[in-house]
Amino acid sequence: MSQTIPEADREHYMRLLEDAAEPEAVDFAQKLLARGVPAQEVLLQLVAASQAEVGRRWAENRWSVAQEHAATHLNEQVVAAVATTIRPAQPSRGRIAVACVDGEWHSLPARLFAEVLRLHGWEVRFLGASVPGPHLVSYLHSYDPLALAVSCSLPTRLAAAKRTIEAAQEAGVAVLAGGAGFGENGRWARRLGADRVATDAVQAAQELAAWLPATPRSSPHPLLVGDDEDVMVSKHKQSLVDSGMRLLGERFPALARYSGHQRQATLEDLGHIADFLSASLLVDDAEMFTSFIGWLCIILESRRVPISTVDVVLEAYQRELYDYPRALRHLSAGRRQL
Ligand code: B12
Structure with missing residues (x-):
């Protein structure tokens, strides 16, 4: 797509998001439309691109969750404003x-x-x-x-x-x-x-x-492995998280001094690890799990949590899932990624 929104405008918009300046952001988008910038470019070059930057700033711990929520809300308002300018096609394509x-x-x-x-x-x-x-x-x-x-x-x-x-x-x-x-x-x-x-x-x-029209396929879909390892992992998520917390407690005595909030965040991370393991087993792609582990390490590093904690959790999950060969393979790949 051609770049019709200059860099300076996009930077200005980012500052409006940072300041949660809602009327100004909506105004700014409307001015772009009035200047002849196509609505699609406002949606994709301004809103979608800025939203990806919002995600980066959150991941790098430069913006809080509250700042991310405020910026997302602004972008939603801008999309709503752009949407009011779209006239339905006559006749519609379907x-x-x-x-x-x-x-x-x-x-x-x-x-x-x-x-x-x-x-x-x-x-x-x-x-x-x-x-x-x-x-x-x-x-x-x-x-x-x-x-x-x-x-x-x-x-x-x-x-x-x-x-x-x-x-x-x-x-x-x-x-x-x-x-x-x-x-x-x-x-x-x-x-x-x-x-x-x-x-x-x-x-x-x-x-x-x-x-269109595409002919819907009949299920079951032959491309999935069908050994239900993903289902087993998600069913046993709580016991996986418990075992991860136990082993973390043994290896990292500092865990006992965690605040309620830090403990909650750790529990959530352990839950995400189990969820990603289950999803990667569903589509039988260990790369989904390893790239998630890579992403998690970036998040944890920016919040000064030692990466070795992730390895301990993966070890705990391996111990629990000794009977599930694909899960063990994905967990080993995750540990190698570390
Ligand atoms: C805003 C946001 C939220 C908001 C969403 C609010 C909302 N109303 O949408 C809230 C706060 C709810 C949220 C929650 C969470 N989030 Co969030 N979120 C984001 C953030 C910052 C922006 C998402 C976004 O709008 N992106 C912009 C658009 C434009 O993205 P896009 O995918 O490119 O969309 C285009 C295409 O995909 C395509 N498209 C979309 N749908 C479809 C459908 C079809 C059919 C087609 C053809 C095309 C198409 O068109 C779009 C326009 O071009 C992203 C960061 C990021 N970089 O995306 C994280 C992100 C997606 N979130 C993330 C996470 C981890 C979470 C939470 C788990 C956090 C938590 N600990 O609770 C929860 C999960 C909630 C849930 N169960 O859904 C991670 C996901 C990591 C991963 N590996 O998957 C990300 C990537 C953040 C990060 N950098 O780590 N989040």
């Missing part, structure tokens, strides 16, 4: 429902995609964050779209994505999958049986017409 999978609260990426679809002449129903499977299916029956676009930003929600994809296909609706949670080039979405996979919102909006 109906598409856009939804985040169950347990997925990253609605902004899905909303951006939904607005890009509208700009390309589609009639869109945006169903927002975390749509429970059964409710989604009954909605699809009444709305009768050409396709369901499912958005997933977290690989840990892939098991839910799989259930959504299967349920929509059983209802006769083709599924287009996208979002960072489906991995590079959406490769995990293919394994979960999505009819179409896209990473680029604009390309997806342009090519959707040629893709």
Whole structure:
């Protein structure tokens, strides 16, 4: 896409996000539109790009969670303001429902995609964050779209994505999958049986017409291993976390002096490790687990937590999961990554 928003404007916008200057940010976006900058570029070059920078600043511990939330809220307001300028195409190219999978609260990426679809002449129903499977299916029956676009930003929600994809296909609706949670080039979405996979919102909006109607595949999807190791890991998540905390306590006496907040954050990290292990087993890709471990180390380092703690947790999980060969392989790969 051509760069029509100059660097200086994008930096100025970042400062507005930093100051949580809501009316000014909305105003600024509207001025860009008035200057002739296409709405799609405001959505993608300004909002999406700044949101990625928000994520970087949070990950590097330069911005607090509160600052991230305030900036995200501003971006949502800007998207809403841009959306009011989009006129429905007459006639529309067809109906598409856009939804985040169950347990997925990253609605902004899905909303951006939904607005890009509208700009390309589609009639869109945006169903927002975390749509429970059964409710989604009954909605699809009444709305009768050409396709369901499912958005997933977290690989840990892939098991839910799989259930959504299967349920929509059983209802006769083709599924287009996208979002960072489906991995590079959406490769995990293919394994979960999505009819179409896209990473680029604009390309997806342009090519959707040629893709439809896709014939939904019948489940079960042959691309998954099917030994249920992922299910076992998620079922035993609590005992994995307990064993990780026990071994951490033995190896790091400092844990006993952790504040309530630090203890809670540690418990959450241990839970994430179990969730990512389960997701990587579902799609049978150890790289998902190792790249998560790499990411976790960056987060922990910026918060001065020793990386050796992660190795102790992986060792504890290996001890618990001695009977699960794939889980052991993924955990060993994770330890090598450290
Ligand atoms: C804002 C944000 C949140 C907000 C979301 C608010 C909202 N209304 O969306 C809140 C606070 C809820 C949140 C929560 C969490 N978050 Co968060 N979050 C982010 C952040 C900063 C921005 C997300 C975003 O909007 N990105 C911008 C858009 C533009 O991203 P995008 O994926 O490129 O979207 C485009 C494409 O993917 C595509 N697309 C999207 N959907 C679809 C669908 C289809 C069909 C198609 C074709 C295309 C398509 O179109 C979009 C436009 O181009 C990211 C950082 C980042 N770099 O993304 C972290 C991030 C995604 N979050 C992260 C984490 C860890 C979490 C939490 C687990 C934190 C916690 N400890 O609780 C929770 C999980 C909540 C849950 N269960 O969903 C991690 C994920 C790490 C990982 N390895 O997966 C990230 C990457 C942060 C980081 N740098 O580490 N988060």
